[in-house]
C-alpha cells in the first residue's frame with residue numbers, strides 16, 4: 001500500500017475529486033480526516049471508507065473560516081498524533097464577465113478557492129515540520145495555467161493557488177515539506193453536472209471533451225491517482241510542481257478549435 005501509516009486531511013471530501021481521493025487514500029492505507037461544509041456528504045464519504053474497512057472521520061468545516069480550518073487540522077493531529085499530508089481541494093466556480101460578477105462573488109470565490117489554501121497550509125505546516133516533513137497538495141485547475149474567457153474570477157483564484165504552492169515549496173523544501181499543485185481539466189463531478197444543466201448534456205460534453213487532446217472528460221478517480229502519487233514516497237523528488245491532469249487541454253492550441261468560454 002502506497003500510503004500505509006500516513007495521516008491525511010482532505011478538504012471538500014464530500015463529493016467529486018475530494019471524495020474519490022479520500023476513498024483511494026484509505027485503500028492505500030492512509031487514515032483520513034475529511035473537512036466538508038456539507039455534513040451529509042462528508043459523513044457519507046466516511047461511511048463508504050469504513051464499510052471497506054478503512055479509517056476515516058469527518059469534521060464539519062467551512063474552509064473560508066479560519067477557526068474551522070484550524071479545528072480540522074488540530075483534530076486530525078489530536079486523534080492520530082501526527083499529520084503527513086494535506087490535500088487542499090475544496091473549491092467553487094462562479095463564471096461570468098468581470099462586468100457582471102458582483103464584488104461579493106469575487107470575495108467569496110477568493111475565500112473558498114485561495115484563502116482556504118493559505119489557511120490550510122498555515123495550520124498544517126507546523127505539524128508537518130514537527131513530523132520531520134510531509135506533503136501538501138493543492139487543487140488548482142487548468143484555469144490556473146491558461147486563461148478562460150468566461151471564468152476570470154475562477155482563473156484568478158486558481159493562478160493564485162499555483163503561485164502560493166511554488167513559493168511555499170521553495171521556502172519549506174529544506175524542512176522536507178513538499179508542496180505541489182494539481183491542475184485538472186474537465187472532471188466528472190458536481191461541477192460537470194452544473195455545466196450540463198446550464199448548456200444541455202450533449203452540447204456540454206462535446207464542447208468540454210473537445211477542448212482536450214484526448215477528447216474525454218476524466219473521472220474523479222483518475223485525478224485521485226495523481227494525488228496519491230504526489231502524497232506517496234514515490235514522489236519524494238517532486239516539489240513546486242504544477243501538474244496538469246487534463247487530457248492535454250493546456251498543451252497548446254488544438255487545430256480547428258475556436259476557444260470558447
Ligand SMILES: NC(=O)c1ccc[n+]([C@@H]2O[C@H](COP(=O)([O-])OP(=O)(O)OC[C@H]3O[C@@H](n4cnc5c(N)ncnc54)[C@H](O)[C@@H]3O)[C@@H](O)[C@H]2O)c1
Nearest residue numbers: 012015016017037062063090091141184186187189190191
Ligand atoms: N470538476 C472539474 O472539472 C474540475 C476541474 C479543475 C479543477 N477542479 C477543482 O477540483 C476541486 C474539487 O471540485 P470537484 O470538481 O470535485 O467539485 P465538487 O463540487 O464535487 O467538490 C467541491 C467540494 O468542495 C466543497 N466545498 C465548497 N465550498 C466549501 C466550503 N466553503 N467549505 C468546505 N467545503 C466546501 C463542496 O461541499 C464539495 O464537496 C475544486 O477546487 C475545483 O475547482 C475541478
